[in-house]
Each structure stands twice: as structure tokens, then as C-alpha cells.
Amino acid sequence: MKVLVAVKRVIDYNVKVRVKPDNTGVDLANVKMAMNPFCEIAVEEAVRLKEKGVASEIVVVSIGPKAAQEQIRTALALGADRGIHVETDEEVQSLEAAKLLKSVVEKEEPKLVILGKQSIDSDNNQTGQMLAALSGMGQGTFASEVVVEGDKVNVTREVDGGLMTVALNLPAVVTTDLRLNEPRYASLPNIMKAKKKPLDTTTPADLGVDIAARLSTLKVEAPAARQAGVKVADVAELVDKLKNEAKVI
Amino acid sequence: MSILVIAEHDNSSLKQATLSVVAAAKAIGGDIDVLVAGENVGAVAEAAAKAEGVNKVLVADNAAYGHFLAENLSELVAEVGKGYSHILAAAGTTGKDFMPRAAALLDVAQVSDIIRVESDDTFVRPIYAGNAIATVKSSDSIKVITVRPTAFDAVAESGSAAVEALDTVKDAGLSTFVGEEKAESDRPDLASAGIVISGGRGMQNGDNFKMLEQVADVLGAAVGASRAAVDAGFVPNDMQVGQTGKIVAPQLYVAVGISGAIQHLAGMSDSKVIVAINKDEEAPIFQVADYGLVADLFEAVPQLEEELKKVV
Ligand SMILES: Cc1cc2nc3c(=O)[nH]c(=O)nc-3n(C[C@H](O)[C@H](O)[C@H](O)COP(=O)(O)OP(=O)(O)OC[C@H]3O[C@@H](n4cnc5c(N)ncnc54)[C@H](O)[C@@H]3O)c2cc1C
Numbered sequence: 001m002k003v004l005v006a007v008k009r010v011i012d013y014n015v016k017v018r019v020k021p022d023n024t025g026v027d028l029a030n031v032k033m034a035m036n037p038f039c040e041i042a043v044e045e046a047v048r049l050k051e052k053g054v055a056s057e058i059v060v061v062s063i064g065p066k067a068a069q070e071q072i073r074t075a076l077a078l079g080a081d082r083g084i085h086v087e088t089d090e091e092v093q094s095l096e097a098a099k100l101l102k103s104v105v106e107k108e109e110p111k112l113v114i115l116g117k118q119s120i121d122s123d124n125n126q127t128g129q130m131l132a133a134l135s136g137m138g139q140g141t142f143a144s145e146v147v148v149e150g151d152k153v154n155v156t157r158e159v160d161g162g163l164m165t166v167a168l169n170l171p172a173v174v175t176t177d178l179r180l181n182e183p184r185y186a187s188l189p190n191i192m193k194a195k196k197k198p199l200d201t202t203t204p205a206d207l208g209v210d211i212a213a214r215l216s217t218l219k220v221e222a223p224a225a226r227q228a229g230v231k232v233a234d235v236a237e238l239v240d241k242l243k244n245e246a247k248v249i
Numbered sequence: 250m251s252i253l254v255i256a257e258h259d260n261s262s263l264k265q266a267t268l269s270v271v272a273a274a275k276a277i278g279g280d281i282d283v284l285v286a287g288e289n290v291g292a293v294a295e296a297a298a299k300a301e302g303v304n305k306v307l308v309a310d311n312a313a314y315g316h317f318l319a320e321n322l323s324e325l326v327a328e329v330g331k332g333y334s335h336i337l338a339a340a341g342t343t344g345k346d347f348m349p350r351a352a353a354l355l356d357v358a359q360v361s362d363i364i365r366v367e368s369d370d371t372f373v374r375p376i377y378a379g380n381a382i383a384t385v386k387s388s389d390s391i392k393v394i395t396v397r398p399t400a401f402d403a404v405a406e407s408g409s410a411a412v413e414a415l416d417t418v419k420d421a422g423l424s425t426f427v428g429e430e431k432a433e434s435d436r437p438d439l440a441s442a443g444i445v446i447s448g449g450r451g452m453q454n455g456d457n458f459k460m461l462e463q464v465a466d467v468l469g470a471a472v473g474a475s476r477a478a479v480d481a482g483f484v485p486n487d488m489q490v491g492q493t494g495k496i497v498a499p500q501l502y503v504a505v506g507i508s509g510a511i512q513h514l515a516g517m518s519d520s521k522v523i524v525a526i527n528k529d530e531e532a533p534i535f536q537v538a539d540y541g542l543v544a545d546l547f548e549a550v551p552q553l554e555e556e557l558k559k560v561v
Contacts, residue, residue, distance in 0.1 A: 013512070017380035026381050038493075094349065095358050118493065123376055124361045125345050129319065130353035138320055138423035141346050144486065154427060158486045159342040160440070160495070161259070165427040166318065172423075178476060178493060179486060214358035218371065218384040226518060229539035231530075235552040238524065238542050243560050246522045246539065248444070248501040249468060 001111035001148075001170075003046045003055040006101055006131075007039035007075055009068040010121040019222040026220060035071045038116025040078075041176040044183040045146060046114055047079035054148050055112075057081050061104050063097055065089050069199065076194035077186035083199035084108075088211065094122075096204075096211040098130035103207040105135050110171060112153060117142050117175040128175035138168035142177040250279030250369055253330050255338040255348075256297050260287045260315065263296035265441045266339035268403035271300045273396045274337055275404065276366035280304045282333075283410070286325055288315030299406040309415045316426035317343050323350035324419035330355065330391065334369070340395035340496075341440070348395050357389035364400035378492040378515040398440065399498035399519060432485045436462075439488065442471035444501045445517070447490055448483070449475035451506020451527070451546055455483040460550045461505060467557045473497065473517075475507045491516035506546045509534025526550070 011017060012032040020027050035043075049055035060075040062068040063086040072083035086100050105113060113135075118125035132139035140146070140155025144163065147154045148170070156165045158177045186194070204211045232238045242249045252274040257264040267283070274281045283297045286309040294308045307329065313321045326347060330336040336351065338344035340362045352359040364382075365373035371386045372394065439445065446468070448461050458472065465472050473495070474488040490497055492515035502520035507513060509525070509532055517523070518537055525538035528545050535541040542549060 011377070016511075017377040019381050026377060093358060095353060095356075098353060120492070121377055123378065123492070124349075124359070126349035126352070126359050126361060129323075129346065129349035132320075133323060133350040133353035136423075138421075139346070139350065141319070142342060157342075159429075160487060162430045162432040162485060162487050164316070164429040166316075167425045167427050169423055177486075179480065214389050215360065215385045215387050218386055220376070220384075221382045223375070223379055223382050223518075226523075226537045228536045229523075229541065231535070231541045231543060235542065235544075235549055235556050238540055239553070239556040239560060241540055242501065242522070242524070246501075248522050249557070249561055 001055055002057045002059065002108065003049060004105065004108055004110035004113045005042050005046045005058060005060045005075065005080065006113070006115045007043065007060055007062050007071050008036045008119045009033055009062065009064050009071045010036045010119050013037055013120055019220055023219045023221055025217070033067070035074050036116050036119045038118060038176050040183040041180050042114040042116050043075045043078050043080060044181045045176060048181060049148065050079065059084060059108055059110065061086065061101065063088065063092050063100055072199060073194050074186065076197040077191040078184065082197060085199060085201045086204065086207065087201055088204050090211055091213055092211050093213050093215060094124050094126035095130055095214065096209065097127050098134055099209045100204060100207055101131045102134045103209055112171060113173045115173065115175050117177055128173050132173035138172045140166055140168055140172060141175045143174050144177050144179040146174055146180070250277065250334045252277060252279050252281045252335040252337060253333040254281060254283045255326060255336065255344070256283050256285045256293060257339045257341055257343055258285065258287060258290065258293040260290055261292060263293050264339070265403060266341060266398035267297065268300055269398035269401040270337050270339050270396045271302055271404045272401040273363065273366060275302045277335055277369050279334065282307055284309065284326070284329055286314040286322055288312050294412050298410040298412050299408050301404040301406065301408045303408055303410040306410050306412045307415050308412060309417060311418050313418055313420040318424050318426065319347040319350050320421035320423040321419050322347040323354055324421055325417060326351040327354035328417060328419070329415065333391065335392045335394060337394050337396055339398050344395050348393060352393035355391055355393065357391050357393055358387060359393045359395065360385060360387055361395050362397045363394055364397050378511050379518065380511065397496055399496055432487050436465055437469065437471045439471040439473050440495050440497060443499050444468045444470035445473050445497050445499045446470050446503040446505065447473035447475065447507060448478055448505045449507030450477035450481065452478055452483055458484055464550060464554045464557065467554060467561060475513050504534050505550060507534055508532050509537065
């Protein structure tokens with residue numbers, strides 16, 4: 001079966017994020033960009049499904065500026081077969097991303113679509129669910145285990161109270177949580193091979209999707225900084241402070 | 250303006266988070282109805298009717314909603330929610346699952362995880378793991394919003410709203426419930442506990458978490474963990490605090506053997522008082538801690554239990 005994986009280019013999770021002095025956003029000039037960590041887990045899961053003989057082809061899609069092709073190449077180096085780049089320099093919000101992906105899904109007809117549960121920039125946690133809704137598919141969000149059985153997929157989900165398993169008819173959408181797998185690193189030969197793998201480019205206009213944003217960001221501010229407090233000498237002093245100074249116990 | 254709040258519950262009791270979502274709804278202003286969808290939810294509906302400021306409780310009681318499957322819930326929420334200007338739910342794993350799906354069915358955007366209401370169309374939310382705070386304005390006719398419960402003080406339970414049964418049954422037929430592993434604990438709920446004590450990789454194994462549980466028992470606290478402790482299998486996933494785990498804001502948060510990565514801080518930095526116990530005096534957690542103790546946790550934690558027993 002064909003698996004479609006969506007990946008997003010975001011600020012590297014190790015980078016210290018700084019708000020721009022004019023409060024219009026965060027400073028992305030000259031900072032390291034990378035594949036969103038949850039998307040790496042999505043790619044890894046698809047590759048493992050292929051290694052198990054469950055998946056036959058992995059198509060990776062990314063929406064974003066030209067540079068997003070770097071993340072598609074990374075996914076190809078990790079084991080995806082073919083890439084689709086939906087190129088745009090506009091800001092694409094979750095609903096519009098879901099609409100773009102829906103149109104890719106209609107063309108590619110994958111049995112399974114895997115996405116990260118959230119991207120570490122906007123922290124929205126929406127796109128997979130929206131794609132599932134628009135495509136009329138079931139959704140296994142926050143997955144920690146994915147087992148394909150015949151025309152169904154069983155997804156174990158990380159939920160507030162523990163774990164919950166659902167069975168979804170295929171085709172279905174899965175969004176990844178941290179414990180689904182531990183992504184591998186791309187080897188140098190595979191990075192070289194990835195350069196020759198096919199990568200098609202399309203645009204929101206080609207796909208017939210209006211990507212006008214519904215939400216506008218009025219301002220972006222730095223959070224109120226917490227002051228470092230004091231060091232205590234020992235446990236007795238700590239308990240004394242908690243009881244008599246902070247009065248929280 | 251009319252606001253529909255989707256109750257969070259486990260079919261038997263209303264989650265405290267719902268009262269915080271009602272508080273967010275009050276901040277927006279307008280008539281507030283609560284939708285309780287689940288199976289055998291009579292008691293939940295009664296509890297929701299007591300939430301201060303609620304006009305009406307709508308009850309969709311059917312097996313199709315018993316396990317909160319997003320495919321079914323989102324269809325219900327989209328249909329009932331059509332008549333409202335705002336639809337709100339708590340940003341827990343249930344709300345995060347069905348709300349974006351409902352938003353897409355309504356062809357509107359979702360504003361996730363708001364921490365403040367500026368006006369009926371403008372909301373404040375953290376982005377980049379809380380390293381930036383965005384003010385966003387929605388141009389949609391229906392505003393679909395998930396609310397960070399710790400950012401809003403729960404409303405009182407002094408109301409007496411009318412309860413009305415709905416007979417809409419939505420079964421999308423796309424998904425079925427297979428099973429669940431619930432983490433059973435007699436301790437308070439992590440997300441709403443007044444005191445939280447969390448362990449990290451420094452705990453070394455799951456057995457050592459017993460030390461934290463003993464302290465928690467003295468304080469009536471909940472026990473949490475860092476991602477590293479969950480990934481290593483010391484404790485279950487539902488204990489993870491952070492950007493991609495649970496958000497907590499207790500009166501007192503005690504971080505034990507946790508370095509203080511930005512993704513962890515995102516989940517606890519709104520706590521009133523933070524205590525860090527770490528043997529590395531350079532650990533970043535000390536930069537946010539009100540009280541820092543540089544010590545080996547294997548000595549400090551048992552001492553802490555003894556000292557606390559003397560005073561609480
Ligand atoms: C996409 C993404 C999402 C993430 N989401 C989360 C999240 O939601 N929550 C989260 O917590 N992390 C999250 N992380 C992981 C985060 O980046 C850190 O890796 C993690 O928080 C580290 O956990 P830790 O502090 O327990 O471990 P470490 O960083 O290894 O720190 C262990 C600490 O224990 C101390 N220590 C060791 N032994 C002792 C001892 N005997 N006595 C006292 N102190 C001792 C050490 O000095 C050290 O400071 C995420 C990462 C990514 C990429």
C-alpha cells in the first residue's frame with residue numbers, strides 16, 4: 001500500500017527562539033531550520049512499514065518555500081521514495097495546509113497518511129485532524145503504536161488518562177507522538193542517493209486551493225521572564241522557606 | 250453572542266478543566282451553553298448545570314460518543330455548534346482530537362490553546378513552546394477555540410442551568426474503540442493538582458519514583474515526569490509534563506533530577522513556586538527555580554520526606 005507522509009520545515013528544536021524587536025514574529029533570519037521532530041517520527045514510521053513489507057511506496061509532501069525541499073530530501077534520504085513540494089512563500093495555516101494535503105491525497109490515493117501531531121513552531125496540533133475531516137477518513141492521533149491489519153489500522157494513542165487503542169478503516173490518517181519510534185539518521189550514501197529521487201513541484205494555485213489566512217497575528221511578544229530565585233543550603237532550609245516564606249505547604 | 254462549551258468528562262464525572270473553559274467563555278461574553286456528549290452521562294450533565302454562568306446544558310447520550318471517538322464527536326459538535334458564534338473545549342487530548350476535526354467540517358480555523366481572551370475575536374496563545382506569546386484575531390464567523398485550563402480560574406459551582414436532551418446521533422462509521430490502558434492512581438490529577446513533584450532522567454529507574462510518590466503522599470501532590478523519564482520507560486506517558494505533554498500550573502512544582510529543557514519548562518513555568526533539586530549547579534532549571542537545592546537527589550528526596558512529615 002502507498003503511504004503519504006507530510007513534513008514541515010521549522011526552526012531547529014535546539015535553537016533559542018527570539019522575538020523580533022518590532023513584535024511582528026520570531027526572528028528566523030540565519031537560524032538553523034530542520035524537519036519538525038514529529039514529522040521525523042512520521043517518516044520513520046513509514047520507512048518501518050516499508051521494511052516490514054506493509055508499505056510499498058512512500059510519498060513525502062511538504063508545503064512551504066523553496067527551501068522546504070531540503071526537508072523533502074532529508075525524508076528521501078531516510079527512505080521515502082518520491083517527493084512532492086507544494087511551493088509557496090505565503091504563510092500557510094492549518095486549515096489551508098489540510099486543504100492542500102487533501103488535494104494531494106485525492107491525486108495520490110494513499111492508504112495511510114502519516115503526519116506529526118504538532119509542529120514545534122505554531123504548536124497548533126490541527127492539520128492531521130483537519131485533513132482527516134476533509135478527506136472523510138478516520139484519524140488516529142498522538143500515536144504510540146500503529147499496526148496495519150488487512151483493511152484496518154489499529155492505532156494506540158497517548159491520551160491524558162493513559163493509552164487508548166482505536167481501529168480505523170483504511171484509508172486513514174495517523175498523527176505521531178514521541179514514543180512511536182526513534183528516528184534513524186540518514187547515512188551519507190543514502191543522502192547522495194536521495195538527490196536522484198524524483199521530486200515534483202506544484203503550487204496552491206495548481207491544486208486549486210485558496211490559502212488566504214483566516215487568523216491574523218496582531219503581535220508576538222516575549223513571555224514574562226521568571227526570575228531565578230535563591231539557592232538553599234539544605235533540605236531543612238528548603239522546607240522552612242516553603243512553609244514560612246512561600247507558604248505553599 | 251452565543252457560546253457552546255464542550256464538556257470534558259469520563260462519562261461519570263465532569264473534569265475540572267470544563268469549569269475553566271466556562272470561565273474563558275465568560276471572558277468572551279454572551280450566552281453560554283454546555284454540550285455533554287458521552288454515554289450514561291446523567292451525573293456529568295447535572296454537574297455541568299451547576300457551573301456558574303451556564304444557560305443551558307445539552308446532553309447527547311449515546312454509545313456512539315462513549316469513547317469520545319473524534320469522528321463521531323466532531324460531526325455532533327459541527328452540527329450543534331453551527332448555531333453559535335464560538336465553540337470552546339479544553340485543550341486536553343480529547344479536545345485536541347475532535348475540535349480541529351469539527352473546525353474543518355465547519356470550514357473555519359481553530360485557535361489552539363488560548364491563555365487569554367482580549368475580545369470576542371482576539372485571543373492570546375503561546376507558540377514556540379512558550380518562547381513567544383502571540384495575539385491572534387480570527388475572521389471566521391464561528392470561532393473554534395481550545396482553551397488551556399490552567400490559564401483560567403474555574404467558575405464556581407453555584408448555578409442551576411436547564412438540562413435538555415438532544416436526540417442527534419452521529420456515527421461516522423470510520424472508527425471503533427478497541428481498548429484502553431488507564432493509569433490508575435489515588436493521587437490528585439496531574440493537570441489540576443495544587444502540588445506536583447516530577448522526576449527526570451536523574452531518577453535512573455521506575456522503582457526510584459517510589460521516593461517521589463512517598464513525598465507526594467505527604468503533600469497530597471501529583472507525580473509528573475520529564476520526557477526523558479517517560480521515554481526511558483520509568484513511568485507511563487500520561488505523566489509527561491511539557492510542550493507536548495501536560496501543562497501544569499500548580500502552587501508548588503518540585504523538579505527532581507530534571508535539567509530544565511525548554512520543552513519541559515513550557516509545561517510548568519507558570520507554576521507559582523518552583524523548586525529544583527539537581528546535583529548540577531549549572532542545570533538550566535535553576536534559572537527558573539524560586540528555590541534551588543544543589544544536591545544528590547538520592548540523599549535529598551528521603552530527607553525531604555522526613556522534614557515534610559514534621560511540618561505538614
Ligand atoms: C519535539 C520535542 C518535544 C519534547 N517535548 C517534551 C516534553 O513535553 N516534556 C519534556 O520534559 N521534554 C520534552 N522534550 C525533551 C527535552 O528536550 C529534554 O530532552 C528532556 O526534557 C530532558 O529530560 P530530563 O531533564 O529528565 O533529562 P536530562 O536533560 O538528561 O537531565 C537529567 C538531570 O538530572 C540531573 N541528575 C542526574 N543524576 C542526579 C542525581 N543523582 N541527583 C540530582 N540530580 C541528578 C542531571 O544533573 C540533569 O540535570 C521534547 C523534545 C523534543 C525534540
